[in-house]
Amino acid sequence: MFRQIFQYVNYSFKRKMIVVFSTVFALLLIFTFWILYLVVSWEFTDRIINDMQMILDTARDNIDYYFNDMKAPLVTIGRSPTVADLVSMKEEETVFSERLSKERELTDLMNNFNSFKTYMGDLIVLGENGYMKNLISGLNTDFVLSSKEWAIECHDFSERGIHYFMPHEVDYYKRNPYPSAVSAIFPIYKGHVAEGYIMCDISAQRIDAILDNFDFADGTKVYLMDQNGQKIYLHGESTMDNTLSAYMTETISCGAKGSFQGGDELITYTTLQSNGWKIISISPYSQILSSVRPMLQICMIAVMVSLILSVIVSVALVRYIEKPLDQLVSRIGQVESNDFRPVFEKGQQYHEVAVIRNRFEQMVSSMNELINKNYLLELRRKEMEYDNLSNQINPHFLYNVLQLIQTEAILAENEQIEEIVVSLSYLMRYALDNRDKLVRLRQEYEYTKYFLELYHKRYEKMFIYRINIQEELMEKTVLKFILQPLVENCIKHGFRDKKAGGLIEITAQEIEDVVHITVYDNGCGMSHGKLQDIRTHMEQPAVGSSVGLANTNQRIKLQYGEGYGLMIHSEEGKFTRITCTFPSEDWGK
Structure with a gap:
């Protein structure tokens, strides 16, 4: 039912605007009248309380006259x-x-x-x-x-x-x-x-005659209470009365005069100056608010009338706004019928609609011109040429600059800079060589070693690294950039809170025609929940072209099959171990 109502309301701009405008206007009216009703009720109640207090004070003065006399x-x-x-x-x-x-x-x-x-x-x-x-x-x-x-x-x-x-x-x-x-x-x-x-x-x-002279609200009871709160006399009765609760008696005994609400009743009291007795009036709230109920009925009628008027105004306003939009829809239908002749209407009622109409006509005119001149095909060809040119990267200039820096370092006998330049040159040549997606494990080993060496020079005290790969495994073919994401994960995440004492250990072994490369770090590890999240994320397709654990895992599975990939083991505060598996057979380059 609600779905049908939602669909009906959202069927057209006209319906939705009428419903939204009417609803908002109705809510504002209800809120306004409700606040007005509360204010009037509060003021009316406050006036009644003040009048009741004035009556009791006058009665007090009259009774005090006798007692003082x-x-x-x-x-x-x-x-x-x-x-x-x-x-x-x-x-x-x-x-x-x-x-x-x-x-x-x-x-x-x-x-x-x-x-x-x-x-x-x-x-x-x-x-x-x-x-x-x-x-x-x-x-x-x-x-x-x-x-x-x-x-x-x-x-x-x-x-x-x-x-x-x-x-x-x-x-x-x-x-x-x-x-x-x-x-x-x-x-x-x-x-x-x-x-x-x-x-x-x-x-x-x-x-009693003194109290009878005053006009109390219907249902009001008037009491006299002694200064100790022990004796309570109900006006008009010949016996003592015990209907006042302990809470009322205690509250009244603590003040000279005042008023408070006790359940559904309004209690007002004052104190005789001659002997400390209390005059107490108890009035039902329902009787007090009975005079305000007509105001509530008037407010409800006003809300209903205003709601009807708001719907009428909404319909008229929407029709007025909808007219230029209908003209625009008609013009779109002409364009769909291959009528590209520009029609610029003047004197639009709303600036926003006029801007849309003018921009649409400009677009139609441009489309007509492009189609007539067959410009679309020419533009497509030029874009392809531009893409081809922008995708061509010539690294020779960068290599020459690095070679120049290396030469200067040798002449200056600065071995550290020379080592950094050599490492960076290898990394760049390896990264920019897009001819092969499969390489020898030895090449991955060299690339990873230079990568770790650069990080180690930057964070010398943070970690040390060890690489232990059997020589007979060095000629195995492996996907390019399969180790670098695993090593980078150790540095960025495993050692994020570590200043010193870190260890990265890379080992490789062949078990039953499957090569297992393990990257271990003694970093911060991860909780069981975090580990499960990462394992789940790795099984999902990698987003974009970023190289990460998920991307690496998907590349391995796409190349070698679902039986291979990454396995992660970790213990929070102790270690993280990532094992990469792929078949040992030579897949060629």
Whole structure:
């Protein structure tokens, strides 16, 4: 299926250009709209987070107002000497008139605060001596604060300062004035001993009313958490709630305010300055992103419309571009019909197409001229003459120059230069003599010896060489240049990391009418994998005219048959041994 689609698309320039242009344009549109959607979503989410944070900060300020305002009656009454006397008096030691006077003073003080702070549910003064006083009638006479679970769980009333308690059940009245309350308690000291405490209640419904005034997103839950993260109150419920995970509680406890993502929910929080409690809102992300979904739908519709428009524009553009190309194809058809008359059209729409058309017409004109003048045959003949001349190499000039250098070396009594020139002269004569492809082994021996001698003079300390060929083998016929690639392989590859101590050893022997010439070096050797690669490469046809192991192996096989050739043995870090085999019978020259 995919192959058929590929063939259909690549059938013509027109189809391919339409598909490519439309695809690229569609991808750009999708990428652009997707980035736009992400940016809008991010900005919208960020705005919601900021709005939620602002709502919580406003709610915090309103709740803080009540908690801070509660401090005045608590501290004033709690530090009053009269109140301290009342909660510390022993009943048997009390003068009735004095006690009555102090109670009137306390009553006036409590009524004054109650008249200005209407939000207070009740003010209760409790003494360790059993003294009890409050504003609302119906308080249970056996009410003991320390017996309440919500009061003793986290606080020690002997500690100075105001203690705040999360919304709790109001069960210490004969007839409860409100179902739940937030309490603030201030210890009353006589000297350095806590003799009692004053408690101020605010109806939890008043706190709920503050939070109800704000427009939270649908599905949002609002919590109150104490400064220790122990008590968690869900807004609108009358009981404690434990739905916050340990991760959320720990994260919220570490900061004054902020927001973070917890699973599929957005958590925003702030801290009351009065008592360190946290106001927490948890909103589902799906609800937050619901307002962005229409934007995604609009983007998808825009992409589809743009894609359709891109296809229409592509078709029109391709037709506009294709017109001069169709004219060029028509002109090529005329040339195929042997119509070589030049036709130069003017006013081409595109420079590139005009250049192609003009060059094509020039080519047609040239072809017509060459055919008419029969120039092609003449050109072919001259090229052949040029090739013959360029292939003729006359080495006499080089030989004369080398002979001149040798003469100068003899006159200067420089034996080393003379030896180098003699070696080089032999190498050049041997290499430039193309008359025979088969030579005597003695000639190969001489050529290889001079070749090694030149390398040895250049790298005197790198290696030494030994050649051990039996005299009776010297007259055997062998392919020309059969040893030089093997020796050169030792120097270039075997000794590439060697500065001294190298050894090249050439030996030859005849075994069962087969001549074995072995070239050994104690160089770096090669790994098993590398050796297998070279063996595989040698069995493949040699590329070009280069003389190497693969070429040498192929030459031997072509000359003598598949039973002969090169064999390589090597061990990494130790040696490489290349053995060349060919029949010992005299094949003639």
